[in-house]
Amino acid sequence: MLEVKNIRKAFGDAIANDEVSLRVEKGTIHAIVGENGAGKSTIMKIVYGFYRPDAGEIFFDGQPVTIRNPHEAIDLGIGMVHQHFMLVDTMTVAENIILGAETGSAANLDLATAEREVKKLSDELKLDVDPKAMIEDLSVGAQQRVELLKALYRNAELLILDEPTAVLTPQEVNDLFAILRRMREQGKTIIIITHKLDEVLAISDEVTVMRDGRTVGHKVTSDTSAPELAKMIVGRDVLLRVEKPAARPAETILEARELIVEGKHGRAVDGMSFSVRSGEIVGIAGIEGNGQTELIEALSGLRMVSSGNVLFEGQDITDLSSRRIKELGIAHIPEDRHKRGLLLDSDLAENSILGVHYRPPIASSSGLMNGESIAQRVNEIIEQFDVRPANPELSARSLSGGNQQKLIIGREFELNPRLLLVSQPTRGVDIGAIEFIHRKLIELRDSGSGILLVSAELEEVTSLADRLLVIREGKIVGEVDPANTSHEEIGLLMTGG
Structure with missing residues (x-):
């Protein structure tokens, strides 16, 4: 579904992506893991047209593509939910979701239809989002669900999720994973950028590891483990649990x-x-x-x-x-x-x-x-x-x-x-x-x-x-x-x- 070859991206003297190459098979859930600053979000923002690469090639659904902006990515069938929300606080849920994909004419925005469609999609996915609610009145977790709805509303064939569970409860994570599995069964392709190795092992089919702007490994998820992935990510053994002496509380x-x-x-x-x-x-x-x-x-x-x-x-x-x-x-x-x-x-x-x-x-x-x-x-x-x-x-x-x-x-x-x-x-x-x-x-x-x-x-x-x-x-x-x-x-x- 997606292949990037030798992508390079620098911001001034800082190299975010250094000859990055990876492949994502159609109809799979593919995890991308790595430390903060490893270049995970940057490479996906390039795929989404948010950044332009300095060098390298992108292939989508087998065809070479040049993606100059998010509109072109959306037209291709690529959606992205960003780690830091891209929402307008002073607008409603429905207005945010249809922004750039409005129903009706410019002179007569059909907001009522959009609200019904958003409500239907929210109910189908059990996301519990009120289309008439103002973004500024929503909790962080509810805003995350709006971002997910916004991408799905545009019928994305490839959905990129940047830290999608960072603000969800364990029950909400289970609900989200059930949704993603149903999407996979329908032929959708999903990329998850995450730091949570237990979630990588629970939801993904394959995983790519990045470190210092490069891809350093690729694994079939069923053939790896959390300690192995952690060592690939950091370059050393990592303690995956909190070790602490007993507390000595005083006044x-x-x-x-x-x-x-x-x-x-x-x-x-x-x-x-x-x-x-x-x-x-x-x-x-x-x-x-x-x-x-x-x-x-x-x-x-x-x-x-x-x-x-x-x-x-x-x-x-x-x-x-x-x-x-x-x-x-x-x-x-x-x-x-x-x-x-x-x-x-x-x-x-x-x-x-x-x-x-x-x-x-x-x-x-x-x-x-x-x-x-x-x-x-x-x-x-x-x-x-x-x-x-x-x-x-x-x-x-x-x-x-x-x-x-x-x-x-x-x-x-x-x-x-x-x-x-x-x-x-x-x-x-x-x-x-x-x-x-x-x-x-x-x-x-x-x-x-x-x-x-x-x-x-x-x-x-x-x-x-x-x-x-x-x-x-x-x-x-x-x-x-x-x-x-x-x-x-x-x-x-x-x-x-």
Whole structure:
């Protein structure tokens, strides 16, 4: 169905694809795996017409093709769901899905028909998406499903999915895989870019491994294993599980009392009470959209608390600004790195000082910036957190998703926080970086900091957390010991089963 030969693509001095060649058989599910920055997304964006290659050839359905833009790719029958959403926040689901493929005339857009077709497709695929909903009102997980619908609406014969399960619950992943298998049975061809090796083994027929912009291996999935793929991806043996000593919790540093926080559609956090002690990781498990985002934003000063109190080391911080909260020693790694974590068009140096840009030694009392201190800070983050490419003058936008995440984590860890509020720490991050981030979180815990962890990855939150709070509809519905509770039991609490 697809063959690329000797594709080369450079962005300035950085070579993203270096003589990449791969073949994808028709009617198969083909996984592409590799570290962040390995060139996986770049080669697929070239196939989709998002980038033009510097050299090389593309063959689609046996014919040589030149794909100059996404419109030409769509006309050929190629669809792509990007890792970072390509949606217009101020438009409805249906308007986003038909954008560029509108029904009716320019003077008389037939939106009602489009809404019916989107609703039918959503129901068939069990995606539970309201075509009339505004994108800005949807959870991250629902927006991901809209992206999937957008590609399928155009009858793609080859569907490229970039990290499609990064924001889905285990149940949603199973539903998605059932859909993809049905599509394969209908003759569709699917390419999945992912970091999750268990999913590669569960869903794909073949897998291509990339490293440093090159293809370094190809395997029939049934003939390989997670450890073998991990070693090919990273170039060394990788620990595929979290190893940690027992927690040694001490005094309570965060206490929430009967917390009520409003969301866009009413009460998002409904009377939550809990505590976090120094030297422990408290995890929060729940289906996305059940108050996690609003809770973390309220605790970090980004959202108003309607009722209740938040105490940090005995001090009431309920109504403090996010700046003051950070100054007290509370760091925040947001769930959406693009909207909340980075200034995408600013360079790495500027992004490394966000939150401390007005404090010494970064700035003097008169407000003048200290270039030497800034350079020292960004270089330490780049070195200690392995941010690639290691160029402080690059824009944050030019980094892969995983390296953007490492930049944010490094910046927040540099604060030496007493409490870390962290949401989705490894979303869209490769296995080598996941291992690294997990180790850093454990080190922070063992240094005496408290951590409140939100993750849609049930495996991640259960393996990292010392105590696990399960939430549903803005309420805590259970507290469990993750070491002695099955995923099925936690899933039942999450869904009210």
